[in-house]
Amino acid sequence: xxxxxxxxxLVVMALGIIRGIVGPTLYDRILAVNMFGTKTVLLISxxxxxxxxxxxxxxxxxxxxxxxxxxxxxxxxxxxxxxxxDADTTESAKEES
Amino acid sequence: xxxxxxxxGALCLLLGSFLCLSGGVGILRxxxxxxxxxxxxxxxxxxxxxxxIGLMLQNPEGLVLLKLLLILLMTIFISPVASHALAKAAxxxxxxxxxxxSEDKGGAxx
Amino acid sequence: MRDLFAVIMMTGIFGLLSAxxxxxxxxxxxxxxxxxxxxxxxxxxxxxxxxxxxxSEDSERHRPxxxxxxVFITGGLLIYGxxxxxxxxxxxxxxxxxxxxxxIHDSIQETGLPNMVTSVLASYRGFDTLGxxxxxxxxxxGVLSLLRLERRPGFDQxxxxxxxxxxxxxxxxxxxxTKMLLPFILLxxxxxxxxxxxxxxxxxxxxxxxxxxxxxYSMVFGLPTARRVVNRTFVRLLAAFGxxxxxGVGVVSMLKGGNFLDYDVLASDPVAGQHLGILLIxxxxxxxxxxxxxxxxxxxxxxxxxx
Numbered sequence: 001x002x003x004x005x006x007x008x009x010l011v012v013m014a015l016g017i018i019r020g021i022v023g024p025t026l027y028d029r030i031l032a033v034n035m036f037g038t039k040t041v042l043l044i045s046x047x048x049x050x051x052x053x054x055x056x057x058x059x060x061x062x063x064x065x066x067x068x069x070x071x072x073x074x075x076x077x078x079x080x081x082x083x084x085x086d087a088d089t090t091e092s093a094k095e096e097s
Numbered sequence: 098x099x100x101x102x103x104x105x106g107a108l109c110l111l112l113g114s115f116l117c118l119s120g121g122v123g124i125l126r127x128x129x130x131x132x133x134x135x136x137x138x139x140x141x142x143x144x145x146x147x148x149x150i151g152l153m154l155q156n157p158e159g160l161v162l163l164k165l166l167l168i169l170l171m172t173i174f175i176s177p178v179a180s181h182a183l184a185k186a187a188x189x190x191x192x193x194x195x196x197x198x199s200e201d202k203g204g205a206x207x
Numbered sequence: 208m209r210d211l212f213a214v215i216m217m218t219g220i221f222g223l224l225s226a227x228x229x230x231x232x233x234x235x236x237x238x239x240x241x242x243x244x245x246x247x248x249x250x251x252x253x254x255x256x257x258x259x260x261x262x263s264e265d266s267e268r269h270r271p272x273x274x275x276x277x278v279f280i281t282g283g284l285l286i287y288g289x290x291x292x293x294x295x296x297x298x299x300x301x302x303x304x305x306x307x308x309x310x311i312h313d314s315i316q317e318t319g320l321p322n323m324v325t326s327v328l329a330s331y332r333g334f335d336t337l338g339x340x341x342x343x344x345x346x347x348x349g350v351l352s353l354l355r356l357e358r359r360p361g362f363d364q365x366x367x368x369x370x371x372x373x374x375x376x377x378x379x380x381x382x383x384x385t386k387m388l389l390p391f392i393l394l395x396x397x398x399x400x401x402x403x404x405x406x407x408x409x410x411x412x413x414x415x416x417x418x419x420x421x422x423x424y425s426m427v428f429g430l431p432t433a434r435r436v437v438n439r440t441f442v443r444l445l446a447a448f449g450x451x452x453x454x455g456v457g458v459v460s461m462l463k464g465g466n467f468l469d470y471d472v473l474a475s476d477p478v479a480g481q482h483l484g485i486l487l488i489x490x491x492x493x494x495x496x497x498x499x500x501x502x503x504x505x506x507x508x509x510x511x512x513x514x
């Protein structure tokens with residue numbers, strides 16, 4: 001069961017990477033990174049139990065904190081004028097699908 | 098008692114991976130940023146909680162249980178706040194949500 | 208992909224993938240450092256740099272065809288050179304025959320620490336780690352000498368008060384959750400610092416987590432508020448203190464009759480001496496890394512007055 005859960009998380013991480021590459025707006029990519037981060041926390045915890053070394057939980061704790069700080073950092077910098085969402089340079093959401 | 102805990106843990110893990118997969122499908126198939134964020138934000142937190150509870154039920158001793166509890170509490174606090182901050186920042190930076198005014202897929206009118 | 212912001216996001220994902228590879232290869236300490244530095248702090252510092260340079264990449268002015276050919280030829284020659292070496296990970300490779308068994312067999316008796324990575328890093332290869340700490344310190348000094356913060360003590364107070372009222376309206380949820388999380392992050396940084404002897408961790412990772420906590424505080428509450436909490440003189444002194452502590456341990460060992468950075472002579476019993484020496488230098492490493500990361504972040508974000 002642990003291995004099935006690990007495989008499921010790996011599949012979801014691959015889906016997230018696809019969205020990160022394709023995603024038309026900037027915020028899609030930030031969302032993909034956020035999802036990738038929380039899935040990495042779960043992956044590291046599961047791998048720790050699969051390989052029999054629960055020491056990996058320390059990494060999972062650190063990674064959860066770092067993921068949060070990175071997303072808040074990205075959003076903080078997106079508040080400044082450099083990162084205004086341009087409606088004409090990136091495709092708008094209506095034309096996408 | 099041990100096998101009951103083990104089976105319940107396995108069930109929680111199964112539920113968690115199903116939720117995770119549905120979140121992954123959602124991030125690819127939904128049409129708009131805000132809908133995708135809804136899919137990821139909801140399923141992410143719940144899937145993480147389910148998987149961590151499943152792991153806790155399968156390993157109920159000592160320091161490992163405490164660390165898993167710590168990760169669970171932090172995920173429950175952090176994940177919704179990150180989704181909120183992301184949606185708020187996107188809205189304030191003029192990302193317009195998709196409104197269903199152009200297509201009308203059936204319903205009462207024809 | 209010309210958008211530098213998207214490239215930074217992809218780099219963050221790449222750092223996470225590397226951390227996962229290290230976890231699969233059972234290298235816990237390296238995965239720890241990669242997750243905290245490569246995926247966390249590096250993304251934040253690159254973002255602050257991009258806000259200074261602008262968001263899109265300049266178009267190329269010439270096509271670097273010759274450079275590509277040279278790179279391919281050099282890479283081909285290097286790969287041809289490695290065909291002669293023993294296969295990756297065989298038991299007869301020289302590194303596994305001479306050096307590694309000695310560390311694996313003797314590390315527990317000589318240093319008394321269960322975590323072999325810390326004992327190799329801090330005791331057997333202590334001189335290399337001194338070089339790493341000095342390099343980090345030099346990077347901080349380079350940033351300080353190029354982008355100097357201005358001295359405006361009264362201005363900080365006024366800015367901090369005005370920002371407080373702005374932030375209070377805009378980011379209420381974020382402020383409250385950050386206030387709740389910050390003590391735990393700082394406490395966890397201390398745990399990682401001192402638990403590095405027994406599990407994964409050590410000075411570098413603890414310093415990075417500590418700096419990440421200060422950076423989070425300064426992003427949510429505003430830069431002038433953070434500068435009042437973490438005084439700029441204090442942070443510079445802390446950076447210098449870390450390197451001084453490390454070098455000081457080495458000098459004290461010399462004064463007590465051993466070689467430079469020989470911890471056996473620091474206490475009455477060699478194993479206790481190793482414990483004391485490793486504890487002190489990990490503390491020095493943690494102090495310097497935390498202080499330098501904070502210095503770099505404060506200097507970059509002060510340039511553009513990004514609150």
